[in-house]
Amino acid sequence: MSEQDQGRDERHRQRMQRKKAVVDEKIATAQQERGVLLVNTGNGKGKSSSGFGMAARALGHGMRVGIVQFIKGAKSTGEENFFRRFPDEVRYHVMGAGFTWETQDRQDDIVKAEAAWAVAVELMRDPEVSLVLLDELNIALKYGYLQLDQVIADIQARPAHQHVVVTGRGAPPALVEAADTVTDMGVVKHAFKAGIKAQKGVEF
Amino acid sequence: MSEQDQGRDERHRQRMQRKKAVVDEKIATAQQERGVLLVNTGNGKGKSSSGFGMAARALGHGMRVGIVQFIKGAKSTGEENFFRRFPDEVRYHVMGAGFTWETQDRQDDIVKAEAAWAVAVELMRDPEVSLVLLDELNIALKYGYLQLDQVIADIQARPAHQHVVVTGRGAPPALVEAADTVTDMGVVKHAFKAGIKAQKGVEF
Numbered sequence: 001m002s003e004q005d006q007g008r009d010e011r012h013r014q015r016m017q018r019k020k021a022v023v024d025e026k027i028a029t030a031q032q033e034r035g036v037l038l039v040n041t042g043n044g045k046g047k048s049s050s051g052f053g054m055a056a057r058a059l060g061h062g063m064r065v066g067i068v069q070f071i072k073g074a075k076s077t078g079e080e081n082f083f084r085r086f087p088d089e090v091r092y093h094v095m096g097a098g099f100t101w102e103t104q105d106r107q108d109d110i111v112k113a114e115a116a117w118a119v120a121v122e123l124m125r126d127p128e129v130s131l132v133l134l135d136e137l138n139i140a141l142k143y144g145y146l147q148l149d150q151v152i153a154d155i156q157a158r159p160a161h162q163h164v165v166v167t168g169r170g171a172p173p174a175l176v177e178a179a180d181t182v183t184d185m186g187v188v189k190h191a192f193k194a195g196i197k198a199q200k201g202v203e204f
Numbered sequence: 205m206s207e208q209d210q211g212r213d214e215r216h217r218q219r220m221q222r223k224k225a226v227v228d229e230k231i232a233t234a235q236q237e238r239g240v241l242l243v244n245t246g247n248g249k250g251k252s253s254s255g256f257g258m259a260a261r262a263l264g265h266g267m268r269v270g271i272v273q274f275i276k277g278a279k280s281t282g283e284e285n286f287f288r289r290f291p292d293e294v295r296y297h298v299m300g301a302g303f304t305w306e307t308q309d310r311q312d313d314i315v316k317a318e319a320a321w322a323v324a325v326e327l328m329r330d331p332e333v334s335l336v337l338l339d340e341l342n343i344a345l346k347y348g349y350l351q352l353d354q355v356i357a358d359i360q361a362r363p364a365h366q367h368v369v370v371t372g373r374g375a376p377p378a379l380v381e382a383a384d385t386v387t388d389m390g391v392v393k394h395a396f397k398a399g400i401k402a403q404k405g406v407e408f
Contacts, residue, residue, distance in 0.1 A: 001311075012310040012347075019305040030401045038249070038395075038406070044387035046244055046254035049261065053253030053283070056260050058405030060282030078264030079257070101223040106216040107205075131405050143216075163406055180400060182392035183248035191242075191384035197234045201262030201335050202242070202367055202385075 035162040036180040037155060041138060041171035044185035045203075051133045051165045052079050058163075059089055063130035066123030068116055069094045070168075071136040077204045091129070093119045106143075113145035117154075124158040131163045138168025141175070152178050239366040240384040241359060245342060245375035248389035249407075255337045255369040256283050262367075263293055267334035270327030272320055273298045274372075275340040281408045295333070297323045304347060317349035321358075328362040335367045342372025345379070356382050 001009075038054075040047035055065045067083060067090060083090045095116040103109055117140075123132045140146050152174060155164055166175065176182050198204060205213075242258075244251035259269045271287060271294060287294045299320040304313055321344075327336045344350050356378060359368055370379065380386050402408060 009310045013308045016305040016308040020308070023305060026396070027401070030396050030399050032398075032400045033403060034400065036395045036400060036403070036406060039392075040250055041392075042390070044389075045242070045385055046250055046387045046389065049257030050250035050254040051257065052260050053256030053258075054406060056256050056286045057253065057282030057408065060284065060286030061404045063405050078261030080264065082260045082264030101220040101227060104217045104220040104224070106213045163403070176392060179393070180395035180398065181249055181406075183250045184390040184392050185248075185250065186246070186388040186390055188243075188245075188380060188386035188388050189383070191240045192230070192234050194236075194384065195234050196236045196238065196240060196384060197231070199237060199240070199367070200265040201267050202240060202258060204261065 039179045042185035044187040047167040058131040066132040069135045070140040127159040136168045243383045243386045246389035248391040251371040262335040270336040274344040331363040340372045
């Protein structure tokens, strides 16, 4: 190995050593363990899929998972097909009305949103469930199908160790305030705008 | 129902009808189907988990999936435990060196990154594989463990219908340029900064 390479490797080692000290210190100061509320919002891709990825992680640790899909539901999705394979580990509920611009029926949407919320509350009262995914809940909140104060109160009344993931554009400020981790998924670019349709395995 | 409620429902119906026209038109103009390159970057939570969620979706449609984890690998993760349950459907490879600030050994990291890339290339040459997740590849690129030009050329040489998802902070501009869909996961807030440790089912 050349002297130049050796110097580069040594600088790398020293830089990583310093980085490790910083990372180790951060880890040492973050020792609290409890259920967290996560919100995935923004206009970019990844909000729901990230929730489903966390569901997969939780299942890998032997945890029980609850999934409620708000708004979406008119067409068969890969996530539903997949997670329904594990009925002993995953409780899966789909509101079953399609997007709200497909139904165009506010009263019917409200009835279905309230029924879906009742399922969510049941999951959030079950201490055996370690992670609850409330997919596209923000859309139901945006249209006023559910009462925000009640939704937040129900989430906060869950078992102390239970994680809740809420997804959807336009998360209301009070929900962001109540959350522990909030990610804004920003669009840098999207294939859809370049004329590529929503595809299996990617968008649904 | 009050007249006020009826008026609100009718305005909702009209708004949703207009929205449906806009959505339908967008869908009509996006008719191309082909494999896309997705990049999940930024400092917020959700980059890897979104990739794992897409893997779950693809499996739900009966597709075959390949997963290569760069950089991460020193500790057992929920995603690995979970997706290894499906050896006929998922090919799972972990680089197996932990974070680079744990190893502090640049030459050893490079050897392992190159071996992991060889697995990635094999997956990207297999037309039976519909989705390839290259988790934390951006970190390997950031440290110069792999040659960016070669990485992009290998990704572009994949079968036309195959989707590739690349995750990790600091995606290089040339990769963003080559990609179809790019999401920047921005931190609004993160539990870790409030003293909550990385937890099973959420972060790993």
